[in-house]
Amino acid sequence: MSGELNTRRRAFLKIIGASPLAPTLLSRAAHAGTGLRRTTRLGNDLCEEIPSLCDLCFWRCGILAKVRDGRVLRIEGNPAHPRSRGRLCARGTAGRHVVGDTDRLLHPLRRVGERGEGKWKPISWDEALDLWASKTKEAIAKHGPGSIGMFSHGLSSRFINSFMLHLGDPNRSAPSFGQCRGPRDVGFQLTFGKGPGSPARHDMAHSQMIVLIGCHIGENIQTAQVAEFAEAIGRGARIVVADPRMSVAASKADSWLPIRPGTDTALLLAWIHVLLAEELYDTDYVDRHAFGLDQLRSAMARYTPGWAAEVTQIPAERIVAEARELGKRKPAVMIHCGRFSAWYGNDTQRSRAMAILTALLGAWGRPGGYYLPSKVQLGPAACPPAHGPMDQSVASGRHAFTHFGVAAQELVEASIGSKARIKQWILCAVNPIQSIPASKRTVEAMKAVDFITMLDVIPTDGALWADLILPEAAYLERFDDILAVTDHPHPFVALRQPVIPPPGEAKEPYWIVQQLAHRLGHDDCFTHADVTGYLDARLAPLGITVAELARKGIHDLDEQQPFLAPGQPHRFPTPSGRIELYSPTLQAKGYDPVPVFEPVEQPPAGWFRLVAGRSPYHSFGRTQNTKRLMEKEPDNLLWINAGVAKAKGLSSGDQVFLQNEDGFRTGPIPVWVTSAIRADVVYTVHGYGGRSPTLRLAYAKGVSDNALTSRFKADGPTGSTGLRVNFVQLVTQEGQEIPGDSEECRAQRAPLPEPPATAEPIAPPADAPADPEGAPPAGTPQGGGMFEVKPDEGC
Ligand code: SF4
Structure with a gap:
């Protein structure tokens, strides 16, 4: 693994820059201009420079477009943008190729053929x-x-x-x-009265410890976040990554926890258990701001590190050690809320567990944790x-x-x-x-x-x-x-x-x-x-x-207070006015008021859990028709574990076909054999496998993970669709399973242990609000109460 680890570290540095402190792919604007719209030079020629915003991801970095004769010649970062500060990623700089797509829609079109035929006439x-x-x-x-x-x-x-x-x-x-974001936003809002923001209000610049759970910084490139993460590594912040795959971020971490898929909530609950049992939480902060500590304590008593070890397949001593590291570095710790959060169905509760851990560490509204939102x-x-x-x-x-x-x-x-x-x-x-x-x-x-x-x-x-x-x-x-x-x-x-x-x-x-x-x-x-x-x-x-x-x-605009005033009371926009470790709102709606671990189904013998992620060169399925970006990453690969590959007689570059439990079979996909992934999982990049021949570059390039995602598990509170419940087999073109199973794979597929004994029913805190407000009735279009609505945010 170590040779491969070094390769992965080099790959990360290649992506974010030659040193952690100098992220070069995030190209800084070549000049330190004022950002005024003006005439400027590009080479020997004059051009106009116009500020605007990138739209290739939700980060919306500031850009300066160099334009002449109605053509964009180049896109650079706008140094005046407070978040991106002149940095752009590969997609941002390729923006002129995105708008120059030769398959652009140019006229209103009316269908003339059958639905699905793709025949229209201009009107x-x-x-x-x-x-x-x-x-x-x-x-x-x-x-x-x-x-x-x-x-x-x-x-x-x-x-x-x-x-x-x-x-x-x-x-x-x-x-x-x-x-994407539903469970994440709702879980945090139910806890703090506010979501984590978009982009999230992470103060990684001052974090002493960063925990990433299934979050792939470096692959999901967002300029400022990658730079802050790289700077945190350079400063010596402790990085812990729980992920079944050694992502780019995991390859830079102090500790990679190759967690069994679907068990992240068990890890979080065990960390909460240790913080409470060993009194490692921020007692002053919790006493001052939190609601429902006693209820949380009783509910967490059963989630011991020993139990979590069997569930997550992470040794108990590592679980305890990381909990102690969190306690040592509080409150400057970042339990990163991630972004794409619809995984296994019980996702709001996982998000709640992250929020509660953040609260116990006193990291909400504190430097190194999450800062508070402003109002405009x-x-x-x-x-x-x-x-x-x-x-x-x-x-x-x-x-x-x-x-x-x-x-x-x-x-x-x-x-x-x-x-x-x-x-x-x-x-x-x-x-x-x-x-x-x-x-x-x-x-x-x-x-x-x-x-x-x-x-x-x-x-x-x-x-x-x-x-x-x-x-x-x-x-x-x-x-x-x-x-x-x-x-x-x-x-x-x-x-x-x-x-x-x-x-x-x-x-x-x-x-x-x-x-x-x-x-x-x-x-x-x-x-x-x-x-x-x-x-x-x-x-x-x-x-x-x-x-x-x-x-x-x-x-x-004028700066507002990004952190809580030290030692002062604060009214949180929740029904109780405090951070809700116990949620009366969830309880009133019939959901668990304190997070509960729900076991997820394990893959049967011969099957693998399908997990998909992002590429630094693509924005989901929207850029596969962009020539410049497709030259960088023309199709997707299938990561498979080295032991599995050996058992199946596969080498990197060999082509396989994927078949899901509902009989859907893909076209060929090349495998990448690596020990940097668990044996019970296969992984690929999302967004490939376009079905529309009208997008000539994207059409049938690579394999669509979404086509294989014929099943989902809906999250109770949000209805978000957990997508990681699909299993696939590696098959031949004719649909025959490629035989071979590894010992490691067999061990990793082991059934989950029985859940710990059910806790006694937990009575709400005596001072719980009788009629908790904030939860809009199902289907409320533009949410009310404490719920903020940002339907136009991306994933
Ligand atoms: S991170 Fe990249 S794609 Fe996203 S807004 Fe910034 S430049 Fe554009």
């Missing part, structure tokens, strides 16, 4: 908008606004979300919540809120914290069958085939509904079933809504503005939705003639104009 914008308006009117008149189901993603979807909410449509879903007041949104009652939701009611609209799978199911409530779909910058599990069912739903409208920049897989396709301007060609950044110690507002005109007839999202709203007679929405008028109104409370913001791209 005019007037025809397209009239058609969309008439279909929308028809759906509302016959079935109500709730008969329109919508899936959306990203900042550009804010306008259509605002309008559908105004219409009273509760049946909206965001894969970024349901397949903007002018009103593009549409006033719904003027009447919301239409009926299709939410089942099983998930009380869907947070935003309904769970994706419930929207899909409500679109199928003779009694289907959902009659039309809107897809806004979402590829449902790559993002929602059980894609066979998604396709059935898309075939079943009466009409599908898609707004996007490129014809992703979902386009094949769309009836009407509306070409959106790409991120370098449009204004989006003002981005108010409150999850940073120094709050600021940032502007995405066009640096070049859109190609063909592509249009800005504000204009597109405004045209629909006005055709439907909703003149109280999108009242400003154009988007800049609207943005001026948004900025008015801050006393700046869009023209002023456009010069620098950033406007810094």
Whole structure:
């Protein structure tokens, strides 16, 4: 393993830079300009330099686009951006190739072939908008606004979300919540009254210990985070990574815990057990701020390190040792909340366990832990809120914290069958085939509904079933809504503005939705003639104009208090006003008020758990049609354990096929043989295996993990779909299992031990709020109470 470890360390340094303190892939802007929009030089030639924001991940780094004659020549980092500070990753610098995609949507298109055939004809914008308006009117008149189901993603979807909410449509879903951040955000909000933020409010710059659980910093590159992580390593912070695979981050860690998949909550609960049993927690902080310590103590008594060792397959002494390290370094410890958190179904409870551990260590609102959010007041949104009652939701009611609209799978199911409530779909910058599990069912739903409208920049897989396709301007060609950044110690507002005109007839999202709203007679929405008028109104409370913001791209706001005042009381925005180790809100809704470990099914003999992750060169499935990025990583590999490979007679580069329990078989995928992964798991990068021939580079390149993800386990509170419950076999092209099993694999597949004896029922704290507020009823569209809603955040 050590030779391989060194290789992995070199790979990490290659990704983040020659030394941990000098991350070079995150290229700093070559000049230390003021960030003003100005004429500048590129080589010997003059060009214009325009600030804006990257859109290739949720980090939204500041960019400076060097532009001449309506062409982007280069993209550099904007040093004035408080978070990214001039750094960009490979995707950010390749942005001009993303917008220059030769398969861009250039004209409104109407389907002429069968659904799934991918045949359309260009139509005019007037025809397209009239058609969309008439279909929308028809759906509302016959079935109500709730008969329109919508899936959306990203900042550009804010306008259509605002309008559908105004219409009273509760049946909206965001894969970024349901397949990604839902459990994470809800678990932290239930504990602290606030989510961890997006990007999360991690103060890694001052952490003395960082714990990553299934979080792949270095592969999921986000500029400032990678730099801060590298700096933390350089400063000597202790890094602990629990992951069945030695990720790039794990290869740099002081301690890699190759945990049995699905048992992360057991590890967290055992750490909580040790902190409480050995009185290693921050007693002053907990006494001052926390609610329900006695209940937590009784519930955690059974989660001993000995039990957790058998469950997680991590030795008990290592579990105890890391708990003591946490206790020693508190409060400057970072239990990293990760991002993609829909894993095994009981994910909100895992997130709660992370939040509770953070609280016991006194790390929420303290340097080296999580800092507190700021507040920024903007002018009103593009549409006033719904003027009447919301239409009926299709939410089942099983998930009380869907947070935003309904769970994706419930929207899909409500679109199928003779009694289907959902009659039309809107897809806004979402590829449902790559993002929602059980894609066979998604396709059935898309075939079943009466009409599908898609707004996007490129014809992703979902386009094949769309009836009407509306070409959106790409991120370098449009204004989006003002981005108010409150999850940073120094709050600021940032502007995405066009640096070049859109190609063909592509249009800005504000204009597109405004045209629909006005055709439907909703003149109280999108009242400003154009988007800049609207943005001026948004900025008015801050006393700046869009023209002023456009010069620098950033406007810094007054610093607010990012940390708790030492030794002072603090009211947390929870029902009890304190950090809820015991959650009356969960209890009131029928969920466990204190986290409980739920065993997950283990793979049968001959099967492997499928785990997918990210690549530094791709943003899920959105960049596989970008030539520059595909040159870097043209397809995905399958990581398999060296012992397994030996038993099966496989070497790196050999091609295998993958077959899941429902009989779906992929095309060939090359294996990468390594001892840096457990024997019961195989791993690949998400986003490959495009199904739409209209994306010529992405089509059928690599293997789609989502196509293999035909099963999921819904998380109780959020309805998020746990995706890591799918097992695959390695087979030949004909579907014959490639024989061979290793001793290590057999041992790792061992059944989980019986759960520890059930705890006595735990009585709520005597001072529990009688009627805990904060949990919106299932399907509440734009959450109330303590729940903040950010539907347009990415994954
Ligand atoms: S981390 Fe990379 S992809 Fe994400 S916003 Fe920054 S430059 Fe863009």
